[in-house]
Amino acid sequence: MNMFLETLIGGLLAGTMYSLVAIGFVLIYKASGVFNYAQGSLLLFAALTFVTLTDQGVPALGAIAVTIGLLVLTAITIEKLLLRPLTNRSPMTLFMATLGLSYVVEGVAQGIMGSQVRALNLGIDDLPIFLGDIMISQFDLIAAGVALAIVVVLSLLFNRTRIGIQLRGVADDTRAALSLGIDINRIWQIVWAVAGLVGLVAGLLWGARQGVQFSLSLVVLKALPVLIIGGFTSIPGAIVGGLIVGAGESLAETYIGPYLGGGITPWFAYALALVFLFIRPAGLFGERQIERV
Amino acid sequence: MKRLLVAALLAGTLLSGLTPASADEVSQYIPLPTYRVGAYASSGELWWAGERDYFRYINEVEGGVEGVKLNYEEFETEWSPDRTVEVYERVKAGKDGSPLAFFFTHGTPATYALLEKAAADKIPLIDPAGGKTETVDGTVFPYAFPLLFSYYSQASTGINYIAEKVGGFDKLRGLKIATVYHDSAYGRASQPAVEVLAKKYGFENIQIPVADPGNEQSPQWRQIREQKPDWVFLRTWGVSTVVALKTAQRFGFPADHIIGDVWAGSESDAIPAGTAAIGYSALAPYPGGTDFEIHKRLKAEILDKGKSDLRDQKLFGAVNYNIGLVNAALAVEALRTGYKHFGARPLNGEEGRWAFEHLTIDDKRLEEIGFKGLLQQIKITPTDHEGGGAARIQSWDGEKWVLQTDWIKADHELLNPLIQAGAAAYAKENGITPRTPETETN
Numbered sequence: 173m174n175m176f177l178e179t180l181i182g183g184l185l186a187g188t189m190y191s192l193v194a195i196g197f198v199l200i201y202k203a204s205g206v207f208n209y210a211q212g213s214l215l216l217f218a219a220l221t222f223v224t225l226t227d228q229g230v231p232a233l234g235a236i237a238v239t240i241g242l243l244v245l246t247a248i249t250i251e252k253l254l255l256r257p258l259t260n261r262s263p264m265t266l267f268m269a270t271l272g273l274s275y276v277v278e279g280v281a282q283g284i285m286g287s288q289v290r291a292l293n294l295g296i297d298d299l300p301i302f303l304g305d306i307m308i309s310q311f312d313l314i315a316a317g318v319a320l321a322i323v324v325v326l327s328l329l330f331n332r333t334r335i336g337i338q339l340r341g342v343a344d345d346t347r348a349a350l351s352l353g354i355d356i357n358r359i360w361q362i363v364w365a366v367a368g369l370v371g372l373v374a375g376l377l378w379g380a381r382q383g384v385q386f387s388l389s390l391v392v393l394k395a396l397p398v399l400i401i402g403g404f405t406s407i408p409g410a411i412v413g414g415l416i417v418g419a420g421e422s423l424a425e426t427y428i429g430p431y432l433g434g435g436i437t438p439w440f441a442y443a444l445a446l447v448f449l450f451i452r453p454a455g456l457f458g459e460r461q462i463e464r465v
Numbered sequence: 466m467k468r469l470l471v472a473a474l475l476a477g478t479l480l481s482g483l484t485p486a487s488a489d490e491v492s493q494y495i496p497l498p499t500y501r502v503g504a505y506a507s508s509g510e511l512w513w514a515g516e517r518d519y520f521r522y523i524n525e526v527e528g529g530v531e532g533v534k535l536n537y538e539e540f541e542t543e544w545s546p547d548r549t550v551e552v553y554e555r556v557k558a559g560k561d562g563s564p565l566a567f568f569f570t571h572g573t574p575a576t577y578a579l580l581e582k583a584a585a586d587k588i589p590l591i592d593p594a595g596g597k598t599e600t601v602d603g604t605v606f607p608y609a610f611p612l613l614f615s616y617y618s619q620a621s622t623g624i625n626y627i628a629e630k631v632g633g634f635d636k637l638r639g640l641k642i643a644t645v646y647h648d649s650a651y652g653r654a655s656q657p658a659v660e661v662l663a664k665k666y667g668f669e670n671i672q673i674p675v676a677d678p679g680n681e682q683s684p685q686w687r688q689i690r691e692q693k694p695d696w697v698f699l700r701t702w703g704v705s706t707v708v709a710l711k712t713a714q715r716f717g718f719p720a721d722h723i724i725g726d727v728w729a730g731s732e733s734d735a736i737p738a739g740t741a742a743i744g745y746s747a748l749a750p751y752p753g754g755t756d757f758e759i760h761k762r763l764k765a766e767i768l769d770k771g772k773s774d775l776r777d778q779k780l781f782g783a784v785n786y787n788i789g790l791v792n793a794a795l796a797v798e799a800l801r802t803g804y805k806h807f808g809a810r811p812l813n814g815e816e817g818r819w820a821f822e823h824l825t826i827d828d829k830r831l832e833e834i835g836f837k838g839l840l841q842q843i844k845i846t847p848t849d850h851e852g853g854g855a856a857r858i859q860s861w862d863g864e865k866w867v868l869q870t871d872w873i874k875a876d877h878e879l880l881n882p883l884i885q886a887g888a889a890a891y892a893k894e895n896g897i898t899p900r901t902p903e904t905e906t907n
């Protein structure tokens with residue numbers, strides 16, 4: 173029983189790390205209907221910028237401030253050079269644009285800051301904590317706390333601020349928002365900047381776990397099943413989706429893996445997502461699209 | 466008209482600058498499929514710096530190999546086998562009058578993809594410490610060279626080192642040795658050898674796969690904690706090594722009882738793991754460090770003169786840089802062997818095969834070329850395309866790799882029948898009649 177509980181809790185906590193990545197996607201999808209393939213590249217760019225600055229002797233807080241500044245600048249540039257000229261184009265066109273953007277961001281980031289693996293020490297040791305006989309990861313526990321804090325902050329932003337109400341307005345009906353005088357370009361800049369900040373947090377946590385390197389951009393692959401399960405438009409959905417994927421793949425690897433030769437985590441998450449697609453195509457918390465025909 | 470004339474003159478001047486200085490001076494063409502961007506760029510960037518620095522040293526300081534200059538050219542592949550195949554197709558006819566003497570695949574998947582094609586084109590594929598293990602048998606695979614250290618040799622050397630640590634081979638009986646491996650052709654490649662070794666020495670063989678990319682390994686290390694192995698052989702790659710070391714620390718498995726294989730033992734693996742990597746050991750057919758004669762020569766002639774391809778000179782002597790040096794030296798010494806036999810002119814694929822099959826680097830030669838301690842003695846023959854099969858062991862002290870042993874040889878008596886059986890099965894499946902090198906003339 174202890175083994176089962178430990179696997180379950182470990183999986184749930186690991187799942188919050190996936191949720192952190194998924195939240196970045198949700199923010200942009202909610203506000204613009206764009207599936208931002210470049211989210212992983214932005215995550216890499218953010219972590220690489222931070223670690224490059226700290227390697228140069230910049231204090232951590234200063235490095236975070238500069239990185240945030242660069243992310244905001246990047247968001248404005250993306251909106252002006254990429255999104256604005258493509259306004260009213262099909263979602264597939266926008267998706268392809270973000271696909272291209274991901275290569276540009278990765279190439280520029282690695283070209284300027286190098287491709288060497290960098291160590292990132294956030295001062296959080298990945299050590300075990302014991303609850304009776306059940307071992308949990310201190311690092312994962314803190315990551316879960318950070319994810320929770322982000323959800324709270326984003327909920328406050330969406331529900332209690334003027335910008336948040338505008339964001340929701342754009343998400344609900346872009347044309348209606350435009351007719352009310354909401355500056356949609358500014359909203360997009362804000363959303364991309366906030367998604368960049370979430371990417372920074374996710375990048376720092378993932379970077380501390382596995383080193384800051386190119387493969388950070390590939391953690392987005394973990395976010396896809398999370399989004400399918402939780403829904404592309406819901407931040408709580410991203411959290412719940414992450415928990416389901418984390419717990420599901422951990423339990424599956426431990427209890428089903430040995431019968432299938434092991435190493436089943438990558439496809440198990442997608443198999444799980446496929447089941448949800450059949451049962452609930454919009455995800456657990458996603459908005460059901462009803463179209464008049 | 467006047468503008469046209471000026472443009473023509475300008476074009477003529479520019480083109481004349483691109484013409485080789487002397488039509489008689491034909492250099493040996495060496496294409497390099499590389500990966501400076503993408504998921505594996507962190508190792509590639511240093512690897513190509515090592516290869517390029519050594520080739521530049523040979524050209525500029527030694528005047529080429531037996532007077533023949535090396536014309537090396539990079540092609541970005543992002544470690545993608547299909548792109549490497551595309552590069553191969555583009556370069557297999559050679560360039561600027563030079564045929565292709567060999568083709569560095571720079572990756573096991575690419576070697577697999579090109580195996581049959583290169584054999585048909587009679588171009589040797591060079592993949593040190595990689596490739597398909599059965600290709601050690603040159604009678605079935607005349608054009609594949611998994612030089613230095615096959616995957617079977619890696620398993621055997623690892624077990625030999627564990628035996629040394631526990632006080633002898635008899636002490637292996639009853640031990641549990643787990644292999645945590647990247648779930649890919651590379652990761653699974655050593656399994657037949659470990660199985661045979663487990664039978665011979667009586668240890669329990671536990672195999673635990675980690676799916677790519679391996680950035681979450683709690684289930685695997687929970688299994689380790691439950692099964693309590695005495696040693697772990699880590700056959701991971703890229704991010705899966707870093708995460709393995711960190712997760713092992715969390716689950717309380719001691720780093721000094723983990724032995725990584727060749728591709729899990731560079732600074733890129735150890736530095737990001739922080740304190741979790743202290744005491745971790747790895748097989749080193751390519752040891753790290755700058756305490757070798759060749760590094761002194763390169764520093765004086767290449768680095769200090771600003772000619773190095775290294776972006777950050779602090780990484781001079783990193784394991785991946787040294788991989789590049791060793792691989793380049795193997796190519797240079799093979800070409801030298803060929804030039805001495807066929808004459809100092811660019812070689813073609815068949816001549817390249819002969820050159821590699823007669824490559825011998827003994828202690829004396831290692832001293833001369835400055836690779837003593839960095840490269841093992843090697844003797845390739847038409848029947849043995851590995852030619853070495855040994856590694857040193859290095860341990861991570863928190864800042865750098867520290868060599869722990871001299872060269873430890875694999876148990877070839879045990880491994881050769883396994884290799885020959887695999888090669889024979891391949892020959893049967895593909896209708897290949899194994900060659901009889903003793904009857905060949907050259």
